[in-house]
Amino acid sequence: MSDTDRVRHDRVTEVRNLLEEMALDSGMTEGSFSSLGMLITDSSLAADEPALRAAHDGLRRLYGKVTRPGEDGHEDAKTMEQRGRLLGLIDVTFWSLRRLPSELQLNLDPHGHAARFLTEIAAEPGLSNAQLSERLGVDITEVSRVGRKLLASGVAWKSRQWRYNCWNITPRGAAYLEQAGLAGRGPAAK
Known part of the structure; x- marks a missing residue:
């Protein structure tokens, strides 16, 4: 495994671990959102499609969990804030995936x-x-x-x-x- 492949594999693992931690009731902290945001930024800059896909899919699952109404059918301020942050990160991963060179089909002519x-x-x-x-x-x-x-x-x-x-x-x-x-x-x- 090359160094680049190892870094990509480590980044995917780190994204998945962080999302698993966030899935726990007490896991969506300010620090976890910041850490995930930095991982997504690194993945986007490195054109790391597997890490971006793992983040995007995991965030969508997490959003589904957060959008379920509470026992009384109402949302509290904390849940609304978490939902907003998740939607923001889902948008960032979506647009990062769309901007990947493979998605853009640059296919540059070597002499162009x-x-x-x-x-x-x-x-x-x-x-x-x-x-x-x-x-x-x-x-x-x-x-x-x-x-x-x-x-x-x-x-x-x-x-x-x-x-x-x-x-x-x-x-x-x-x-x-x-x-x-x-x-x-x-x-x-x-």
Whole structure:
């Protein structure tokens, strides 16, 4: 088992254990919601589909348990708060699963602008639109268009330094490059 597979397996186990603990009557504490939120964030950034699926399915089961009315048929404030938190985490896992590269079907052409854009920023983080335009041999408008697509896919992110965009790859983007066999194809690999 590779290190990446081991980390993913450990994350899934941790998610399941935390959800089991939360299923107990006294298990839905502030700390358990925070811990699960951090695990979901890590899973989303690492494009860890098994952990996100385990979290999503477990949260839905937990929500079903919490939405059952009490003996008197009324909800107390604590139950309403727990239900709201669970719904929020269910939404986060749902949208994280939808943003996974496999779900987005990026299927980048290894010689296309998007794949070359990603490999360039993986090899040299912080490249500007102008630098990418020069390296890819395309117009700045094309760099902006491709960058917006990659940003929306969650595989690249940009920051502003002075008046310029600086592009970096996300952990999800690095995982996508590795899965697609494109890792190490930037200028550093030449």
